[in-house]
Amino acid sequence: LRAARSALAIRAGVEDLQLEARIGIEAGEVVVDDAESTFATGEAVNLAARLQEAARPGEVLIGPTAYRLAARSLVVEDAGPIELKGIDGPLRAWRVVDMLDGPGRPLGPRAPLVGRDDELELLENTFKRSLRDKRAHLFTIYGEAGVGKSRLAREFLDGVERASVLIGRALPYGEAVTYWPLGEMVKAAAGISDDDPLEEAFEKLRECCAEEAVADVLGLAAGLMEALEGERSPQEIAWAAREVMQGIADVQPLVLLFEDVHWAEAPLLDLIEHIADRVRAPMLILCLARPELLDARPGWGGGRVRSTAIELEPLSEDESAELVEQLLSQLAGAAGERPASLPQDALDRAEGNPLFVEETIRMLVESGSGNGSAGRVPDTL
Numbered sequence: 001l002r003a004a005r006s007a008l009a010i011r012a013g014v015e016d017l018q019l020e021a022r023i024g025i026e027a028g029e030v031v032v033d034d035a036e037s038t039f040a041t042g043e044a045v046n047l048a049a050r051l052q053e054a055a056r057p058g059e060v061l062i063g064p065t066a067y068r069l070a071a072r073s074l075v076v077e078d079a080g081p082i083e084l085k086g087i088d089g090p091l092r093a094w095r096v097v098d099m100l101d102g103p104g105r106p107l108g109p110r111a112p113l114v115g116r117d118d119e120l121e122l123l124e125n126t127f128k129r130s131l132r133d134k135r136a137h138l139f140t141i142y143g144e145a146g147v148g149k150s151r152l153a154r155e156f157l158d159g160v161e162r163a164s165v166l167i168g169r170a171l172p173y174g175e176a177v178t179y180w181p182l183g184e185m186v187k188a189a190a191g192i193s194d195d196d197p198l199e200e201a202f203e204k205l206r207e208c209c210a211e212e213a214v215a216d217v218l219g220l221a222a223g224l225m226e227a228l229e230g231e232r233s234p235q236e237i238a239w240a241a242r243e244v245m246q247g248i249a250d251v252q253p254l255v256l257l258f259e260d261v262h263w264a265e266a267p268l269l270d271l272i273e274h275i276a277d278r279v280r281a282p283m284l285i286l287c288l289a290r291p292e293l294l295d296a297r298p299g300w301g302g303g304r305v306r307s308t309a310i311e312l313e314p315l316s317e318d319e320s321a322e323l324v325e326q327l328l329s330q331l332a333g334a335a336g337e338r339p340a341s342l343p344q345d346a347l348d349r350a351e352g353n354p355l356f357v358e359e360t361i362r363m364l365v366e367s368g369s370g371n372g373s374a375g376r377v378p379d380t381l
Contacts, residue, residue, distance in 0.1 A: 003027075023059070111323065136276050148312055149289075
């Protein structure tokens with residue numbers, strides 16, 4: 001995704017200089033010979049270079065592996081199989097036209113939830129407790145990438161009735177992103193779209209906030225929360241966030257979903273804990289994080305009566321087998337046929353990680369490798 005975004009930015013940048021660029025993108029293992037080397041090799045580098053050579057001026061070509069990883073957020077045109085110098089057989093490629101904002105569109109059927117019944121029940125019971133206590137509860141789900149944190153959260157949210165849900169994602173890079181998740185939530189609560197004129201956006205925000213002072217602090221001027229960071233203290237922002245969330249939760253129970261909290265900066269973590277400690281209304285604050293969050297904030301959630309944390313473990317062999325069976329049935333229904341078998345060694349490499357199980361199966365099915373050949377599946381995760 002970052003490579004595609006960079007490619008489009010490069011293309012736009014050179015157009016401003018009245019120049020044209022040809023760009024090739026592919027993903028895979030990169031090899032560097034020694035610590036002092038500045039030259040990388042490997043199949044992905046070779047394929048990207050060949051795609052760049054095949055691209056027309058102003059064209060961005062993306063190869064099959066990178067496309068499979070990023071397709072949900074790309075607007076593309078099929079470039080068809082391309083004959084590339086030094087590559088055996090034609091290579092499938094696509095022209096990158098644009099990027100989609102947000103999480104992107106789903107690709108095919110959603111993987112079923114397997115092996116998470118206890119965790120889902122604990123989430124549901126914690127939310128019911130927040131309704132009974134009329135207090136905010138902080139619930140953190142830890143787990144490695146792909147282990148199913150977002151999938152569990154979606155399953156829980158699908159079952160929530162008569163509640164408001166606001167979602168924000170912490171970003172790993174970029175400028176002025178400290179309060180990005182809060183900005184996403186406040187915009188959603190106020191019904192503000194990215195293309196709203198500034199005055200209209202402020203009017204919507206003021207209608208959402210009980211006090212004009214709160215709206216002023218949370219002012220979503222162009223650039224989302226950029227203006228806030230330079231002009232308002234973290235304490236003011238936390239106060240304003242608490243006020244607006246309290247107002248929403250007073251009307252209807254509220255679920256705040258903070259994704260990728262391990263990338264959150266300290267002021268946002270302080271803000272989340274501030275809301276959890278101060279809001280007196282039915283609210284569940286659901287945070288999804290990798291374990292490294294505890295490296296940056298060892299005491300996260302600690303010492304709070306209304307705080308719960310769980311860690312998602314990889315699926316067992318039996319659970320992985322059940323996931324495989326359900327995914328094969330879904331994919332067979334979408335593709336019209338089901339592979340006779342799948343290579344066990346390829347599934348073993350997924351090590352019980354649901355995302356890797358799903359992606360491995362999708363890749364093997366789409367490439368027609370359901371005949372016992374693991375193809376280009378990586379040896380290890």
